[in-house]
Amino acid sequence: MIQTLEWTDSGVRFVDQTKLPTEEIYVTSKTYQQVADAIRTMIVRGAPAIGVAAAMGIALGVRDSKAETVAELEKEFNDICEVIGQTRPTAVNLFWAIQRMREKFERLRVRPVSQIKQELTEEAKRMHAEDIAANQAMGNHGATLMPSAGGVLTHCNAGALATAGYGTALGVIRAAVAQGKKIHVYADETRPFLQGARLTAWELMKDGIPTTVISDNMAGAMMRQGKIGAIVVGADRIAANGDVANKIGTYTVAVLAKENNIPFYVAAPISTVDLACPDGSKIPIEQRNTREVSHIAGKQMVPDGVSIENPAFDVTPAKYVSAIVTERGIALAPYEESLRSLAGADVQVQV
Amino acid sequence: MIQTLEWTDSGVRFVDQTKLPTEEIYVTSKTYQQVADAIRTMIVRGAPAIGVAAAMGIALGVRDSKAETVAELEKEFNDICEVIGQTRPTAVNLFWAIQRMREKFERLRVRPVSQIKQELTEEAKRMHAEDIAANQAMGNHGATLMPSAGGVLTHCNAGALATAGYGTALGVIRAAVAQGKKIHVYADETRPFLQGARLTAWELMKDGIPTTVISDNMAGAMMRQGKIGAIVVGADRIAANGDVANKIGTYTVAVLAKENNIPFYVAAPISTVDLACPDGSKIPIEQRNTREVSHIAGKQMVPDGVSIENPAFDVTPAKYVSAIVTERGIALAPYEESLRSLAGADVQVQV
Numbered sequence: 001m002i003q004t005l006e007w008t009d010s011g012v013r014f015v016d017q018t019k020l021p022t023e024e025i026y027v028t029s030k031t032y033q034q035v036a037d038a039i040r041t042m043i044v045r046g047a048p049a050i051g052v053a054a055a056m057g058i059a060l061g062v063r064d065s066k067a068e069t070v071a072e073l074e075k076e077f078n079d080i081c082e083v084i085g086q087t088r089p090t091a092v093n094l095f096w097a098i099q100r101m102r103e104k105f106e107r108l109r110v111r112p113v114s115q116i117k118q119e120l121t122e123e124a125k126r127m128h129a130e131d132i133a134a135n136q137a138m139g140n141h142g143a144t145l146m147p148s149a150g151g152v153l154t155h156c157n158a159g160a161l162a163t164a165g166y167g168t169a170l171g172v173i174r175a176a177v178a179q180g181k182k183i184h185v186y187a188d189e190t191r192p193f194l195q196g197a198r199l200t201a202w203e204l205m206k207d208g209i210p211t212t213v214i215s216d217n218m219a220g221a222m223m224r225q226g227k228i229g230a231i232v233v234g235a236d237r238i239a240a241n242g243d244v245a246n247k248i249g250t251y252t253v254a255v256l257a258k259e260n261n262i263p264f265y266v267a268a269p270i271s272t273v274d275l276a277c278p279d280g281s282k283i284p285i286e287q288r289n290t291r292e293v294s295h296i297a298g299k300q301m302v303p304d305g306v307s308i309e310n311p312a313f314d315v316t317p318a319k320y321v322s323a324i325v326t327e328r329g330i331a332l333a334p335y336e337e338s339l340r341s342l343a344g345a346d347v348q349v350q351v
Numbered sequence: 352m353i354q355t356l357e358w359t360d361s362g363v364r365f366v367d368q369t370k371l372p373t374e375e376i377y378v379t380s381k382t383y384q385q386v387a388d389a390i391r392t393m394i395v396r397g398a399p400a401i402g403v404a405a406a407m408g409i410a411l412g413v414r415d416s417k418a419e420t421v422a423e424l425e426k427e428f429n430d431i432c433e434v435i436g437q438t439r440p441t442a443v444n445l446f447w448a449i450q451r452m453r454e455k456f457e458r459l460r461v462r463p464v465s466q467i468k469q470e471l472t473e474e475a476k477r478m479h480a481e482d483i484a485a486n487q488a489m490g491n492h493g494a495t496l497m498p499s500a501g502g503v504l505t506h507c508n509a510g511a512l513a514t515a516g517y518g519t520a521l522g523v524i525r526a527a528v529a530q531g532k533k534i535h536v537y538a539d540e541t542r543p544f545l546q547g548a549r550l551t552a553w554e555l556m557k558d559g560i561p562t563t564v565i566s567d568n569m570a571g572a573m574m575r576q577g578k579i580g581a582i583v584v585g586a587d588r589i590a591a592n593g594d595v596a597n598k599i600g601t602y603t604v605a606v607l608a609k610e611n612n613i614p615f616y617v618a619a620p621i622s623t624v625d626l627a628c629p630d631g632s633k634i635p636i637e638q639r640n641t642r643e644v645s646h647i648a649g650k651q652m653v654p655d656g657v658s659i660e661n662p663a664f665d666v667t668p669a670k671y672v673s674a675i676v677t678e679r680g681i682a683l684a685p686y687e688e689s690l691r692s693l694a695g696a697d698v699q700v701q702v
Binding site for chain 1 (some may be wrong): 545
């Protein structure tokens with residue numbers, strides 16, 4: 001079992017995803033500021049994992065607070081949420097997690113400080129466990145959509161490493177494989193951060209699921225050659241109308257899928273659905289440091305003075321999305337209705 | 352003026368394209384075997400440049416032959432052509448250049464060995480000069496297709512570095528800029544060899560043409576955001592029906608262009624058109640070493656044991672191609688007719 005992140009007495013322990021696949025190194029963030037840094041520098045990444053990391057970071061900050069009254073603690077709590085909330089703008093799970101911790105705090109404010117600290121820690125650990133359970137439920141729903149055999153393409157890493165465990169898109173693939181489906185995964189390397197080459201390939205190798213890594217610009221050729229029977233990706237935020245923000249390049253994969261009559265599926269927990277966001281044009285897109293594009297493994301690949309763009313995400317319009325797999329079931333178009341119905345359903349995931 | 356390759360008394364001098372953009376190093380291939388190595392290892396690359404390099408390699412091998420009779424020389428000539436012809440399979444310009452040298456040899460076989468050597472050298476140098484002239488003619492034709500201002504996307508490097516000089520796709524852009532058009536180039540970095548990031552950006556910077564480098568998977572987002580008014584790429588082989596083999600990822604760019612109603616142009620000399628090849632399915636696609644994908648700047652990016660594909664080219668069906676720009680004019684669909692008409696026309700390009 002891959003331990004993407006876990007709560008320990010000394011802090012939040014992460015596998016350092018910037019070092020994989022050649023080095024499997026674990027680092028412990030001992031303060032909430034260190035958790036914020038881990039999110040910002042992508043030691044931990046992937047929308048659901050960012051959400052859980054945020055909750056754990058808040059719990060850590062609260063636990064270590066010197067506040068003696070609830071009023072003092074609340075002030076610190078707000079400061080902590082502010083710092084955590086400014087790490088990455090696109091993944092809505094970050095804000096969902098902060099909001100959930102905030103609501104928990106509200107319900108606990110009549111309790112003593114020590115109990116608030118304890119229960120916020122429990123809440124963060126619960127969110128970790130719930131995320132794994134949600135991914136397993138998602139996997140079981142989504143596995144029915146996978147072909148019985150053949151190539152399935154994924155982009156970026158929406159696996160155990162992007163979540164508390166099991167994965168969203170890779171959870172769907174894992175569940176399909178567990179059901180006996182003979183799937184060969186094609187993993188886009190996913191420039192500039194190479195999550196596909198480094199992370200998706202690494203965790204699928206651990207599970208013995210056959211995997212081929214390709215550069216992003218090969219996906220079209222693979223589809224045209226008939227090697228890909230389905231596509232499944234994760235999401236960082238899904239608007240109310242079904243528009244999907246996900247890793248840069250997802251839109252391209254979706255357009256290629258449509259052109260080649262290949263189903264394009266998105267797998268994400270309900271916490272990724274942002275009903276307050278009417279459509280994809282309202283989703284903030286993070287621009288990251290251009291050095292991620294210009295330098296690879298420390299080597300300069302772009303001449304000095306050239307402009308570089310580095311949007312971390314793009315938006316895939318809902319019309320390209322064949323289905324959205326959540327832990328509560330599969331949403332089909334029109335997504336405005338199906339997502340609201342699933343999100344509104346007060347279904348409890350069993351942990 | 353960028354000297355991609357040139358004939359010198361001591362051999363064929365190349366700018367080493369594997370070292371750009373951080374190092375501008377020139378290497379001289381002193382034997383035809385060294386020229387073959389330079390082509391194979393991509394010290395020189397780009398279909399038209401490969402063609403000229405092949406001709407110069409043959410001329411070099413013939414010049415250094417110890418043969419005393421034409422019969423002996425012919426045997427060596429055939430051996431040289433065999434070695435040069437086995438370097439890279441997709442770019443038809445390689446075979447076009449060999450064929451042209453072979454025809455020249457045929458016409459010269461009644462002459463003394465010394466004259467054959469001299470005239471084959473002259474022929475190779477003439478092909479170098481003709482290629483530049485063809486690119487300038489191509490540029491003037493193609494410039495009319497470029498928008499008066501705004502973003503133009505290109506993939507890989509179809510510039511001065513892919514030719515004897517001036518470039519095919521970048522020749523079109525250079526000519527448009529020379530006409531006063533305000534073009535901003537978006538250069539796909541073009542994994543795995545990064546010709547866009549390393550080479551296209553480098554030569555456009557030298558010319559002062561504004562350039563933004565993006566990773567390949569960002570092109571779709573840029574198109575969807577309305578930043579791209581036209582696309583122009585080169586070609587390694589164009590089938591009789593207008594199907595275009597070009598750097599891997601070109602098909603993806605073409606599909607995205609169609610989806611976003613952006614014209615997609617191909618610029619290539621007539622020597623790139625292979626009328627003997629009925630359609631793209633008959634074009635051999637070179638598979639290169641998987642290490643080009645798995646390792647970047649010497650660093651391993653893919654875990655051990657994972658499969659990798661590395662096709663160097665893909666085929667873009669003619670239906671996605673808005674026009675093919677050649678030195679003899681612009682071909683429009685149906686390409687079966689327009690290409691045959693242009694290729695058959697015995698137009699001499701002025702040098």
